[in-house]
Amino acid sequence: MELIQHILRGVTNHQEMFYIVILMIFLGIEVIGRVPSVLHTPLMSGANAIHGVVIIGAIIVMGSAHSDNYIALILGFLAVILGTLNVVGGFVVTDRMLEMFKKKK
Amino acid sequence: MEHILTICYLIGSITFILGLKMLSNPATARKGNLIAAAGMTIAIFGTIFLYRDEAGNLLHNYAWIFGGLLIGGIVGTLAAKKVKMTAMPEMVSLFNGMGGACAALISFVEFGHIAKHVQEGLPVNTSSLLTIFLGLIIGSVSFAGSMIAWGKLNGKVKDFSFTGQHIFNLALFAIILGLAGFLLFNITVANIYLFYVISFLALLYGVFFVLPIGGADMPVVISLLNSFTGVAAACGGFLYGNKVMLTGGILVGAAGTLLTILMCKAMNRSIQNVLIGSFGAKSTGAAGGASPQGNYKEISLSDAATVMAYANKVMIVPGYGLAVAQAQHTCHELEKYLEEKGVEVKYAIHPVAGRMPGHMNVLLAEADVSYDKLLEMEEANDEFKTTDVVLILGANDVVNPAAKNDPASPIYGMPILEVEQAKTVIVNKRSMKPGYAGIENDLFFQPKTSMLFGDAKVALQKLLTEIKSID
Numbered sequence: 236m237e238l239i240q241h242i243l244r245g246v247t248n249h250q251e252m253f254y255i256v257i258l259m260i261f262l263g264i265e266v267i268g269r270v271p272s273v274l275h276t277p278l279m280s281g282a283n284a285i286h287g288v289v290i291i292g293a294i295i296v297m298g299s300a301h302s303d304n305y306i307a308l309i310l311g312f313l314a315v316i317l318g319t320l321n322v323v324g325g326f327v328v329t330d331r332m333l334e335m336f337k338k339k340k
Numbered sequence: 341m342e343h344i345l346t347i348c349y350l351i352g353s354i355t356f357i358l359g360l361k362m363l364s365n366p367a368t369a370r371k372g373n374l375i376a377a378a379g380m381t382i383a384i385f386g387t388i389f390l391y392r393d394e395a396g397n398l399l400h401n402y403a404w405i406f407g408g409l410l411i412g413g414i415v416g417t418l419a420a421k422k423v424k425m426t427a428m429p430e431m432v433s434l435f436n437g438m439g440g441a442c443a444a445l446i447s448f449v450e451f452g453h454i455a456k457h458v459q460e461g462l463p464v465n466t467s468s469l470l471t472i473f474l475g476l477i478i479g480s481v482s483f484a485g486s487m488i489a490w491g492k493l494n495g496k497v498k499d500f501s502f503t504g505q506h507i508f509n510l511a512l513f514a515i516i517l518g519l520a521g522f523l524l525f526n527i528t529v530a531n532i533y534l535f536y537v538i539s540f541l542a543l544l545y546g547v548f549f550v551l552p553i554g555g556a557d558m559p560v561v562i563s564l565l566n567s568f569t570g571v572a573a574a575c576g577g578f579l580y581g582n583k584v585m586l587t588g589g590i591l592v593g594a595a596g597t598l599l600t601i602l603m604c605k606a607m608n609r610s611i612q613n614v615l616i617g618s619f620g621a622k623s624t625g626a627a628g629g630a631s632p633q634g635n636y637k638e639i640s641l642s643d644a645a646t647v648m649a650y651a652n653k654v655m656i657v658p659g660y661g662l663a664v665a666q667a668q669h670t671c672h673e674l675e676k677y678l679e680e681k682g683v684e685v686k687y688a689i690h691p692v693a694g695r696m697p698g699h700m701n702v703l704l705a706e707a708d709v710s711y712d713k714l715l716e717m718e719e720a721n722d723e724f725k726t727t728d729v730v731l732i733l734g735a736n737d738v739v740n741p742a743a744k745n746d747p748a749s750p751i752y753g754m755p756i757l758e759v760e761q762a763k764t765v766i767v768n769k770r771s772m773k774p775g776y777a778g779i780e781n782d783l784f785f786q787p788k789t790s791m792l793f794g795d796a797k798v799a800l801q802k803l804l805t806e807i808k809s810i811d
Contacts (some may be wrong), residue, residue, distance in 0.1 A: 238525075245467045249736060254579060256590050262357060270364035272606075272689075275599065279563055280432050281363045282375050282595055286569045287439050288380065288588035289429050291387045292446045297408065298391065298399025298420035298741025299415035299447070307449045308401070312408050319412025320419075321439035322384075327378040327420035328431055329363075333370040335425075335705040340545035 276334045284325025290318030348386030349584035355379025356588045360595060366711070382411075383584050425706050426663045429696040431563045433490040434596035436569055440482030444539065447476035450579065455532050464527055466580060473520045475575035476535075477542045484546025491563050492550070495697060501552035510547050514601040532571010541786065549615075557614050559696040560603045564611075567596025571750050582661060592782035606691040606755070636772070639790035641658035641799075644766055645806035653684040655720065655755055658694050658700045661769060665796035671733065674804050681807075686713050688720035688730075688757050689739035717755060724761040732759065732767045736774070740781045765789040768799050 246253060270278055297311035354373050362372025374585055391399055397406070416435075423431045457464055491497030494801050503510075519538050523531065537676065576582065604611050617776030639647075648654055650810055662668060675685045687709065693700045701714060715723065724730065732739060735757075742749040744755045759765050764790055772791075774780055783789055 240464050241466060242593055244580040249578070249581075252581070255583060255586050256574070259590035261421055262595040263591045264361070264598045265361075265594040266357065266361045266591075267364060267598050268734060270599075271366070272691040272697055273701040273714070273805075274366060274369060274700050275603075275691070276428065276432075277373075277697055278360075278363050279566060279596075279599060279696070279697075280428070281376065282360065282592045282599075283432055283436050283439070284373075284380070285359065285376055285380070285588050286566070286573045287448070288352070288356070288572035289439055289443050289569070289586050291582060292390065292573070293408075293442050293587050294384065294387050294405055295391060295393075295399070295580055295582075295806075296446050296449045298388070298401055299393050299397075300401060302401070304452075307452060309403065309415075310445050310449050311401075312404050313740050314442045314449070314532060315405060315408030316412040317438040317445070318442040319409050319503060321435050321442060322380055322409060322416070322418040322421045323413045324416035324431070324435045324438070326373060327417050328376075328381070328423065328428065328435070329373045330370065331420065332428065332702050333373060334355060335702065336366060338368065 238329050277329055277336075280325060280332060283320060284329055287318060288316065291324050293318040294325040307340030342392060344389065345390040347387050348390070349582070352379040352584040353382030353587040355382075356584075360591065379397065388518070403581050403704045418604045424666070425703055426666065427494065428702065429559065429562065429699065430490050430493040431567070432696075433486045433493065436562065436566050437486030437490065437634040438789040439569040440479045440486060440565070440572060443475050443477075443479030443569065443576060444483060446576055446579075447472045447479065448539070449796065451476070451535055455535075457528060458527055458532060459529055466524060467590060468777075469524055469527070471575045471578040473538070473740055475572050475579065476519065476569050477516060478575065479541055480542035480566050481549060483570060484543040485550040485565045485568075486546075487559070488550040488563065489558055493558055497551075499552065499554060499755040501515060504765075505548065505552055506651045507546065509548050512541060512548065516541050517737070518668075534767075553614065557609075559692065559699075560600055560611075560614050562696070563596055563600040563603055564615075566612050567593045567600065570594075570596055572584045580704055598625065602762075603692065603697055604728065609754075620700060626651055636784045637790050638767060639792055641792070641802050641806050642789075644792055645803055647764055647766070648678065648729050648731070648803070649681060649807050649810050651683055653686075653723075654678060654729045654731060654758075655688050655715075655724065655727045655762065657688045657690075657693075657730060657735050657739060657759060658704065659690075659733060659735025659738065660695060660699075663694055663703055663798045665798075666708075666732065667733065667795075667797035667800050668703045670797050670800040670804065672704070672709050674729055674800055674807070675713070677807060684695075686715055686723070688717070688724075688759075689714050690717055690735070690757050693735055715756060721758050721761075725756055727762040728764065730759045730762040732765065733800075736769070736781055737779070739783055740779065742779065742781070743784055745782075751779065759783070760786060763788065766792055768792045768796055770795060 240266035293314035297315050300311050359376025362368040392722045523534050570589045570592030574586050576584030678685050689700050691697050739757050739759050743751045743754040
């Protein structure tokens with residue numbers, strides 16, 4: 236019983252987050268649904284870059300780590316590097332792919 | 341000032357949605373990517389300079405943050421600029437793994453804070469702990485899985501499975517969930533170490549999750565892992581109450597899942613089927629059962645050149661062989677030359693030809709092949725009847741008639757390019773070895789089919805010389 240109450244309270248406290256989740260699920264499906272197969276690879280790559288938004292979490296971790304907490308500093312630093320790789324690499328690769336889609340007449 | 345950060349995140353979220361939308365149209369795709377990148381930049385710098393924690397403190401450790409951004413930015417740009425077109429799928433997988441690892445590391449650090457609370461006897465926020473666990477597990481699986489997928493695509497990791505692996509995987513998954521569930525409500529100083537056991541097991545699960553899956557299914561797996569990482573990022577959004585992470589993560593999670601389903605549909609397989617990894621197991625059985633049917637005939641270069649030069653309509657079917665040989669430019673040259681001679685040349689593109697959906701389109705686009713020459717599967721199948729010569733360049737499973745005729749075949753039901761409707765079929769392959777699905781192809785033994793062995797680039801160059809010498 237206590238568990239259920241805990242969960243319900245959690246849902247109520249974060250209700251706008253749950254609304255975002257539901258709406259984004261539908262939006263994500265809607266937006267991708269009409270993609271021609273030509274663009275599947277660039278689209279996957281572009282989506283890959285967008286989930287690189289996890290970098291923001293890494294920045295928060297890094298930026299709020301105490302200067303004597305070496306483990307947090309090192310792991311956070313690593314997370315920032317990896318997240319940046321995901322973001323920058325993802326967008327650049329996608330751009331390179333799409334650059335070649337220019338129509339040549 | 342925190343209002344400005346809210347605006348930054350709002351802009352970020354809108355650009356992600358807009359970017360994905362624009363990415364789904366060839367005319368706006370490139371702009372869409374740039375818009376999403378711009379939004380991401382705003383969100384990142386907004387966070388660095390304007391983010392305040394619960395106590396209202398700004399972030400510090402700027403040297404570390406900018407150091408990390410610089411290193412990641414330089415390495416990422418170089419890697420993305422240097423990678424060959426054929427290696428794109430691997431690259432996407434690798435970057436995806438980095439994102440997963442990032443999510444897992446965030447969970448590690450945040451768990452460190454929770455562990456401290458436990459040691460000091462302070463109460464633990466269960467919903468934070470839950471999102472930490474989810475981020476850790478999903479991120480670790482995505483990281484380990486992506487690394488294996490990356491290794492498989494570039495040939496460093498071989499398919500590996502053992503009897504009872506499905507059960508082993510299921511058991512492993514159950515143990516991970518069980519441990520996480522237990523720790524969620526019963527965390528004490530004595531069992532904090534279980535967190536590290538969970539992360540180890542999650543990595544292990546990622547490895548065993550991807551290992552048995554056949555190479556032909558790798559695109560599906562990468563797409564799925566891509567959506568996993570999206571969900572892992574969204575967990576971070578929950579943890580920090582950060583709406584841009586939540587929006588971006590769930591958006592990619594949903595879109596990636598749909599893309600995965602679309603790919604499975606293109607191969608007429610269910611996701612379950614792919615995930616259990618029965619493709620490899622079943623196909624080896626079928627390959628053993630179906631006896632190779634004796635005779636195929638080879639065609640000489642000059643004969644192939646003659647047939648093509650005097651055809652009215654030639655249809656090129658590109659496959660992975662074209663990608664491996666980097667033959668797209670030579671292929672385009674051949675196409676241009678034939679067109680000058682009055683031969684109608686088109687490309688028939690199977691949605692899952694190559695190692696990723698759209699792989700062939702990207703490759704041919706690199707060689708400046710015009711858009712309207714690329715026919716999608718349905719269009720192409722309508723045109724094969726009026727085609728004189730089909731030239732297959734290193735494609736195999738996507739033209740295997742067993743998908744239509746043989747209910748026992750593991751690829752039965754997959755829509756294929758019905759090349760056998762054309763008058764003549766010329767198949768360029770390196771050898772008679774079966775394709776990625778590991779099954780024999782009847783097409784090669786049909787009377788209208790002839791084989792032109794050799795590396796696609798070399799064969800196309802020789803073919804071009806021969807055709808030029810005909811005049």
